[in-house]
Amino acid sequence: MMSPITIGIIVVVVAIIIYFIAAYNRFVVLKNRIDNAWAQIDVQLKRRFDLIPNLIETVKGYAKHEKKVFTEVTAARTAMMSATTLPEKAKANAQLSSTLKSLFAVAEDYPKLQANQNFMMLQEELSGTESKIAYARQAYNDSVLSNNNGVQMFPGSVVANMFGFKQREFFKTDEVEKAPVKVKFE
Amino acid sequence: MMINGESMNAFDETAINKWKSYLLIFCFSLIIVALGYVFGKIYGGNNPSIIIFFMTIAFIIAVIMALISYFLGDKAALSISGAYEANRRDHAHYINSVEGLAIAAQIPTPKIYVLPDEAINAFATGRNPETASIAVTEGALKKLNRVELEGVIAHEMGHVKNYDMRLMTITVILVGLIALLSDFFLRGMLFGGGDKDREMNPIFLIIGLVLAILAPIIAQLIQLAISRKREYAADATGAVLGRNPEALANALKKIKKDNIETKHASKATAHMYFSNPLKEGFWNNMFSTHPPLDERIRRLEAM
Numbered sequence: 001m002m003s004p005i006t007i008g009i010i011v012v013v014v015a016i017i018i019y020f021i022a023a024y025n026r027f028v029v030l031k032n033r034i035d036n037a038w039a040q041i042d043v044q045l046k047r048r049f050d051l052i053p054n055l056i057e058t059v060k061g062y063a064k065h066e067k068k069v070f071t072e073v074t075a076a077r078t079a080m081m082s083a084t085t086l087p088e089k090a091k092a093n094a095q096l097s098s099t100l101k102s103l104f105a106v107a108e109d110y111p112k113l114q115a116n117q118n119f120m121m122l123q124e125e126l127s128g129t130e131s132k133i134a135y136a137r138q139a140y141n142d143s144v145l146s147n148n149n150g151v152q153m154f155p156g157s158v159v160a161n162m163f164g165f166k167q168r169e170f171f172k173t174d175e176v177e178k179a180p181v182k183v184k185f186e
Numbered sequence: 187m188m189i190n191g192e193s194m195n196a197f198d199e200t201a202i203n204k205w206k207s208y209l210l211i212f213c214f215s216l217i218i219v220a221l222g223y224v225f226g227k228i229y230g231g232n233n234p235s236i237i238i239f240f241m242t243i244a245f246i247i248a249v250i251m252a253l254i255s256y257f258l259g260d261k262a263a264l265s266i267s268g269a270y271e272a273n274r275r276d277h278a279h280y281i282n283s284v285e286g287l288a289i290a291a292q293i294p295t296p297k298i299y300v301l302p303d304e305a306i307n308a309f310a311t312g313r314n315p316e317t318a319s320i321a322v323t324e325g326a327l328k329k330l331n332r333v334e335l336e337g338v339i340a341h342e343m344g345h346v347k348n349y350d351m352r353l354m355t356i357t358v359i360l361v362g363l364i365a366l367l368s369d370f371f372l373r374g375m376l377f378g379g380g381d382k383d384r385e386m387n388p389i390f391l392i393i394g395l396v397l398a399i400l401a402p403i404i405a406q407l408i409q410l411a412i413s414r415k416r417e418y419a420a421d422a423t424g425a426v427l428g429r430n431p432e433a434l435a436n437a438l439k440k441i442k443k444d445n446i447e448t449k450h451a452s453k454a455t456a457h458m459y460f461s462n463p464l465k466e467g468f469w470n471n472m473f474s475t476h477p478p479l480d481e482r483i484r485r486l487e488a489m
Contacts, residue, residue: 033292036292037289044289121278124278124279124282125278125282127282128279128281128282128286132282132285132286134286135286135287135289135290135427136289136290138290139291139292143292
């Protein structure tokens with residue numbers, strides 16, 4: 001026959017073990033969510049990266065002498081390619097968004113270009129990709145926030161420390177990036 | 187509610203909803219057991235085999251109904267409404283919006299359909315995010331601007347993410363089971379089923395009658411209340427995902443001004459739509475699957 005104290009201790013120990021398992025699994029879920037959101041950001045950045053040469057070709061057909069804009073977009077695209085760390089990518093991404101914005105602004109002076117089927121399609125795709133990047137970033141930052149809260153708050157912090165779950169970096173944006181490419185749609 | 191994730195997380199809403207489903211099944215099970223017990227007392231006296239027989243039949247019918255609607259419900263809903271698949275040439279923005287919001291919700295992209303209908307409406311269907319479909323009417327694609335359309339899609343994505351279709355399917359089945367049991371009982375009374383000479387306890391008889399009449403109505407009202415709650419929740423999740431509750435509110439305002447009934451929608455499928463496909467009016471509001479538009483707009487604008 002066990003004494004009430006023994007039973008009490010067993011209950012507490014079991015409760016703690018259950019909590020540890022639950023907390024551990026929660027951190028695993030959050031980690032996977034962050035990684036998945038990051039993969040999505042990468043996919044969409046790549047997609048935009050691939051669309052740009054086509055866009056430049058199309059615009060060149062109507063606005064050959066707007067060389068400055070083409071150089072800027074191409075330079076931003078190259079910078080994007082060489083970016084590896086998160087802050088670098090965030091910065092290159094913002095730069096690319098802002099140069100694309102000026103490209104579309106220039107394109108507005110060319111009515112024939114505006115009427116080009118291929119251009120309209122590219123514009124739609126780029127704006128779609130732009131908003132997907134924003135959504136992916138939003139999912140990423142939301143997951144990072146949940147993760148960081150969990151890692152910092154007691155008692156989750158104990159579990160996080162024990163199994164090496166760390167705080168993650170946010171995908172920060174500056175003012176340029178916050179205003180997505182303004183595209184005109186009729 | 188704060189939109190920036192801190193105070194409400196769309197992911198928590200999903201977890202809460204799963205618990206509510208279990209609670210719901212539990213409550214309905216209690217009603218079903220109570221019905222069974224009382225009916226058994228009346229018809230079976232001290233011989234419970236009759237009521238076990240009826241319960242088993244009701245249960246088997248309900249399970250078959252459940253399996254059919256669980257596995258074929260989404261396809262049936264799509265084909266009844268005459269939906270066709272969206273294509274990238276004509277619906278680029280629509281498709282991009284669904285893909286983007288699926289990324290925001292961190293679920294696979296649902297199948298994307300268009301409904302040939304002039305009213306502004308949309309619905310989501312499927313057992314879980316993996317098998318989900320989203321459909322938007324041609325009217326919505328035409329009359330809503332880009333941001334408003336995205337708001338509507340965000341709301342539908344909220345349903346998908348929150349497993350609302352599963353919850354509503356389970357609810358409809360349980361309500362059906364209760365209706366079935368009550369029906370058995372009332373028919374039994376009418377046609378004096380079985381042994382007339384057997385002594386019936388009059389108190390049980392009255393309780394049985396009251397239960398048989400009230401249980402289906404109560405079950406129906408619970409179902410409608412859950413449905414309305416899920417609409418508010420989908421509005422909230424949609425706001426968290428799309429970060430633009432105002433767009434959703436504006437879309438609802440347009441629907442209010444439009445006030446056209448959605449074709450192919452009936453009481454049976456009304457709970458799936460973005461806004462009540464049936465015209466608002468006293469009776470429809472009382473027994474509505476959707477909260478009043480004005481209240482939804484008010485809550486969205488307060489976010």
